[in-house]
Amino acid sequence: MKATKVEEKIFLTIMICSTVFVLSCLILILATVIWRGLPALNLSMLLQTPKGGFYLGKEGGILNAIMGSLFLAGGATALAMAISLPIALFLHFYAKRSWHGGVVRLALDVLWGIPSIVYGAFAFILMLWLGLRASLLGGIIALTFLELPIMTRGMDEAINMVHPLLKESSYSLGATRLETALKIVVRQAIPGLLTSSLLAFGRGIGDAASVLFTAGFTDHLPTSLFKPAASLPLAIFFQLSTPFPAVQNRAYASALILTGIVLGLSIMSRRIAGRLTEHVIR
Amino acid sequence: MGNPAENFKRGKRGKLYLQERLLQSNHSLVKNDMRKIGLSTQTGYVGKWLDISKYLPRRTLDRLAKKWMGFQAIAVAMLVPLIAFALLFRAQPILTAKSLRELLLGTNWHPLKQAFGFYPFIMGTLWVTLTSMVIAVPPSLMTAIYLAEYAPKRIRALAKPLIDLLAGIPSVVYGVWGVLTVVPFIRNHVAPTLERWSSFIPLFRSDNTTGYSVLAGGLVLAVMVFPIIIAVAEEVIHAVPQDLREASLALGATRWQTIKFVTLRKAFAGVMAAIALAFSRAFGETMAVMMVVGNVPQAPSSFLDSAYPLTALIANNYGEMMSIPLYDAALLGAALLLMLVVLIFNITSRLVLVRLMGHF
Known part of the structure; x- marks a missing residue:
């Protein structure tokens, strides 16, 4: 009896230690980025585009990358929303138990796991076929592929959370599936739909490997769909690979900005989800 | 009526x-x-401008919507084979020019001399990924068990959102963290210590003193996949029916014995699936790995050696691939290889999870 108690104590200690270890590793990342990034962060970083010799440590900022990233991820999120919502509705209303639904779900799960660099390569091939060069549009296409499965899965879950009785009531009043979907279920699921869109946006804005091939990089603000666009992750990567400490410090500041955007979005999406639930019937 | x-x-x-x-x-x-x-x-945000039922019979509209939505869903499902075929099509020149054996086992990588041996890169990817799994799996499983079985509600409510939040950190930030802390840590502490105490073990011996190594890549990836393993494993363990635990406890087993002999046994397949998911994520990760492994094209033979994973190979050389014959085919072939491995791992683990929990 004693031995089993001792064993339990030992393992409980190991478990608590590893929980503390895992959480502290994750917090350490945030702490490192804040600690190294904050001193190098200033307003001109946020509000200026790179001037001549920026990558040698001279004047300028990373506004080009911030705007580029917002445009890339924003465009991709808009496109992905237009594709994801119908798919999520299809899965829920028209293919709940059919084999189509199963196949589509499995495909989405598989897409979720495909590495972003493969999406980059695929979008690159598409661009070759379409005769596009590295451009904002190319980056948006690659990121849309990346965001699609994340968003669709989130939306599917959000729609599944809507109480089934609500759907039944709507059906029993003679509403068609489409009417029930758009007028009742979507309305009820809006917080969840928004959350999953914002999560996908966060994933898109942080991804570098798919944009590398397709969007290129430029020191200018994005002005056209067919011109290259800068992005934050790549700006961080390029700044970090220069040998100058001043530029590397800027990379840390840029990493802080990117982390801030992503975590801010994530927290905001939780907030929104909480705020919008007042009309939701449970 | x-x-x-x-x-x-x-x-x-x-x-x-x-x-x-x-x-x-x-x-x-x-x-x-x-x-x-x-x-x-009130028709809501989407309904308002989609309300064209005045012009079309409502059932026709419903059927049309089903067709359209179904078309979109099938189109997206077709993306998987489409991506595979597109990559295969572009990689075809090199597959016909070289034998598969030469490609996968050749150690010579000189694109200018038309030598494309992927062996060092495949080994690089495998070393880094397996190292990360060895580092990541024990602590994250222990954490998952703790959160699912022991943790008080307050800690659970604190830890789970935190872990979810941290799962969203971009990989480039993990890379920055790796360059700032992991690489210097290995250079200044881990490597000298191993040099002094265990240099008789070949796995820990290396003349690479930069700190940019397999171990650095493994550590960064391990921290990256913590949230994935914990989230999925915790859910799987939590889903084990309470009756089973109670039966075991009623027979006088301690909580740990119950976990060891009942809960984990029931959740085994799901836990394996969680690990497989993490494996496929680590396998395909590009940016974070590329920044810390050193990118020296050699098959590593020690944790402290530099490596050059497949993903880093693609990302570093995409710029010049169109100017050298067969180079683009080789790199897109590498992407195809990555995709196939990830595909196999993913489909297996998803099928296990679906059978186990009915969703995911």
Whole structure:
């Protein structure tokens, strides 16, 4: 009896230690980025585009990358929303138990796991076929592929959370599936739909490997769909690979900005989800 | 049959009748009835501008919507084979020019001399990924068990959102963290210590003193996949029926014995699936790995050696791949290889999870 108690104590200690270890590793990342990034962060970083010799440590900022990233991820999120919502509705209303639904779900799960660099390569091939060069549009296409499965899965879950009785009531009043979907279920699921869109946006804005091939990089603000666009992750990567400490410090500041955007979005999406639930019937 | 709202309350018979009748009736009737039972008829954000039912019969519209949505869903599902075929098509020149054996086992990588041996890169990817799994799996499984079985509600409520939040950190930030802390840590502490105490073990011996190594890549990836393993494993363990635990506890087993002999045994397949998911994520990770492994094209033979994973190979050389013959085919072939491995791992683990939990 004693031995089993001792064993339990030992393992409980190991478990608590590893929980503390895992959480502290994750917090350490945030702490490192804040600690190294904050001193190098200033307003001109946020509000200026790179001037001549920026990558040698001279004047300028990373506004080009911030705007580029917002445009890339924003465009991709808009496109992905237009594709994801119908798919999520299809899965829920028209293919709940059919084999189509199963196949589509499995495909989405598989897409979720495909590495972003493969999406980059695929979008690159598409661009070759379409005769596009590295451009904002190319980056948006690659990121849309990346965001699609994340968003669709989130939306599917959000729609599944809507109480089934609500759907039944709507059906029993003679509403068609489409009417029930758009007028009742979507309305009820809006917080969840928004959350999953914002999560996908966060994933898109942080991804570098798919944009590398397709969007290129430029020191200018994005002005056209067919011109290259800068992005934050790549700006961080390029700044970090220069040998100058001043530029590397800027990379840390840029990493802080990117982390801030992503975590801010994530927290905001939780907030929104909480705020919008007042009309939701449970 | 009277008032539809009353019929609704009356139950299934009324409901079916209504469904049939109202499917043929006009839209405003439905609207009024919905208002009567307190359902909002405000069309909502999407409904408002999609409300074209005035021009088309409602059932036709429904059928059209089904077709359209189904088309989109199938189109997206077709993306998987489409990506595979596109990559295969572009990689075909090199697959016909070189034998598969030469490609996968050749150690010579000189694109200018038309030598494309992927062996060092495949080994690089495998070393880094396996190292990360060895580092990541024990602590994250222990954490998952703790959160699912032991943790007080307060800690669970604190830890789970935190872990979810941290799962969203971009990989480039993990890379920055790796360059700032992991690489110097290995250079200044881990490597000298191993040099002094265990240099007789070949796995820990290396003349690479930069700190940019397999171990650095493994550590960064391990921290990256913590949230994935913990989230999925915790859910799987949590889903084990409570009766089983109670039966075991009633027989006098301690909580740990219950976990060891009952809960984990029941959740084994799901936990394996969680690990496989993490493996496929680590396998395909590009940016974070590329920044810390050193990118020296050699098959590593020690944790402290530099490596050059497949993903880093693609990302570093995409710029010049169009100017050298067969180079683009080789790199896109590498992407195909990555995709196939990840595909196999993913499909297996998803099928296991689906069988186990009915979703995911």
